[in-house]
Amino acid sequence: MVIRQPDTTAEAGARERQRRLTKPPGSLGRLEDLAVRLAALQGRARPTADHVHITVFAADHGVTAEGVSAYPAAVTVEMIRNFAAGGAAVSVIARRLAAELEVVDVGTAEDYEPPAGVRCERAARGSGNIRHEPAMDSATRERAEASGRASVTRALTAGADIFVGGEMGIGNTTAATALACALLDLPPAHLAGPGTGLDAAGVTHKVAVVEAALARHGRLRDDPVAALERLGGLEIAALAGAYQACGELGLSVLADGFIASVAALVAVRREPALRDWLLFAHRSGEPGHGGILDALGAEPLLDLGMRLGEGSGAAAAVPLLRLACTLHNEMATFDEAGVSES
Ligand SMILES: Cc1cc2ncn([C@H]3O[C@H](COP(=O)(O)O)[C@@H](O)[C@H]3O)c2cc1C
Numbered sequence: 078m079v080i081r082q083p084d085t086t087a088e089a090g091a092r093e094r095q096r097r098l099t100k101p102p103g104s105l106g107r108l109e110d111l112a113v114r115l116a117a118l119q120g121r122a123r124p125t126a127d128h129v130h131i132t133v134f135a136a137d138h139g140v141t142a143e144g145v146s147a148y149p150a151a152v153t154v155e156m157i158r159n160f161a162a163g164g165a166a167v168s169v170i171a172r173r174l175a176a177e178l179e180v181v182d183v184g185t186a187e188d189y190e191p192p193a194g195v196r197c198e199r200a201a202r203g204s205g206n207i208r209h210e211p212a213m214d215s216a217t218r219e220r221a222e223a224s225g226r227a228s229v230t231r232a233l234t235a236g237a238d239i240f241v242g243g244e245m246g247i248g249n250t251t252a253a254t255a256l257a258c259a260l261l262d263l264p265p266a267h268l269a270g271p272g273t274g275l276d277a278a279g280v281t282h283k284v285a286v287v288e289a290a291l292a293r294h295g296r297l298r299d300d301p302v303a304a305l306e307r308l309g310g311l312e313i314a315a316l317a318g319a320y321q322a323c324g325e326l327g328l329s330v331l332a333d334g335f336i337a338s339v340a341a342l343v344a345v346r347r348e349p350a351l352r353d354w355l356l357f358a359h360r361s362g363e364p365g366h367g368g369i370l371d372a373l374g375a376e377p378l379l380d381l382g383m384r385l386g387e388g389s390g391a392a393a394a395v396p397l398l399r400l401a402c403t404l405h406n407e408m409a410t411f412d413e414a415g416v417s418e419s
C-alpha cells in the first residue's frame with residue numbers, strides 16, 4: 078500500500094481560518110501550525126485530538142546479556158503487569174487523557190501468564206544478542222511489524238484521531254543506538270547514553286558493545302530493513318510497522334522519545350513520504366535523541382527532560398494538540414466578533 082498524501086484543500090482551509098481568527102496572524106505560534114497540520118492529515122478544516130490510541134509494544138533483548146542496562150531484563154515482564162494494573166507512568170497519563178491504552182507483548186523471553194488486557198503476540202522469545210548474532214530473521218520482523226499494523230487497524234476502528242506508539246524492553250536503548258548509528262553512519266560514542274541510568278563507565282561499556290555489534294553486522298546504512306533485522310528489537314519493528322500503517326491508512330502519529338524516534342527513522346528511511354504523518358512530541362533526556370531528531374528534520378513540541386519511553390512523552394504532549402485544535406475550532410473570527418482587522 079502507498080503512503081497517503083496530506084489533504085492540501087483542508088490545509089488551505091485551515092490556514093485561511095487561522096488568518097480570520099481574532100488575533101494577529103501567527104501570534105499563537107506553533108499552536109497554529111499544529112492545527113493546520115492536523116487539518117491536513119485528518120482531511121478536514123476542523124481537526125480534533127480527542128480520541129488518542131496508545132499501544133505499548135513490549136519485548137526482550139538478547140543484548141542485555143552484555144550488561145548494557147542499569148536494570149535487570151526481568152523488569153520488562155514486571156512492567157507489563159504494571160501497565161495492566163494501571164500503575165505505570167503511561168497508564169496514569171492515559172487515564173488522565175481518557176486515551177485508549179493497550180499493551181502488546183511482541184516478544185518477551187520469559188514464561189508468564191499475560192494479565193487480562195495484555196495481547197500476547199510474540200514474534201519470537203526476545204531478540205538475538207546483537208553483539209554476536211542478528212536480532213531477528215525476516216519472518217520474525219514481518220510478524221512483529223504485522224502486530225504493529227494490527228494495532229493501527231484497531232485504533233482506526235475505535236475512532237482514533239491520534240496514534241501513540243510506546244515501547245517497553247530493557248536493553249532497547251542499546252538496540253536503538255546501534256540501529257541509529259548504522260543508519261546515520263555515526264560513531265556509537267555520538268549517540269549512546271545512560272538509558273535507564275548507566276554511570277559513565279557503564280556508558281563506555283555500552284559504546285564498546287554497540288561498536289562490536291556494528292563491526293559484526295557490517296555496513297547497513299542504505300538498507301533500513303536489514304539494519305532493523307540485524308540490530309533492532311521486536312518492539313522497534315512493531316513500532317516501525319505501526320507507523321507505516323498510519324501513513325498508509327491516514328492516521329496522525331505523535332511520536333515519543335529516543336527508541337520510538339529510531340523506529341520512525343527506520344520507517345522513514347524505508348518510505349520517505351511517511352515523514353508527513355509523524356509529529357514529534359518531545360526531546361528526550363537521552364542525549365542521542367537530538368541527533369535522531371535532526372536526521373528526521375523534527376522540532377519536537379516539549380523539552381521536559383523526560384527519558385522514560387512507554388509513550389509517556391508523547392502522551393504528555395496530547396494536551397497541547399487538544400488546545401491547538403480547540404483554539405482553531407472555537408475562537409471567533411474578526412467578522413463574528415466585530416473586531417477590526419488591520
Ligand atoms: C521500571 C522501568 C520502567 C520503564 N518504562 C520504560 N522504561 C524504558 O527503559 C528501557 C530502556 O532503557 P535501557 O536500555 O537502559 O534498559 C525500556 O524498557 C524503556 O521503555 C523503563 C525502565 C524501567 C527500569
Ligand SMILES: O=C(O)c1cccnc1
Nearest residue numbers: 334335336361384385386
Ligand atoms: O527517550 C526514551 O524513549 C527513553 C530514554 C531512556 C530510556 N528509555 C526510554
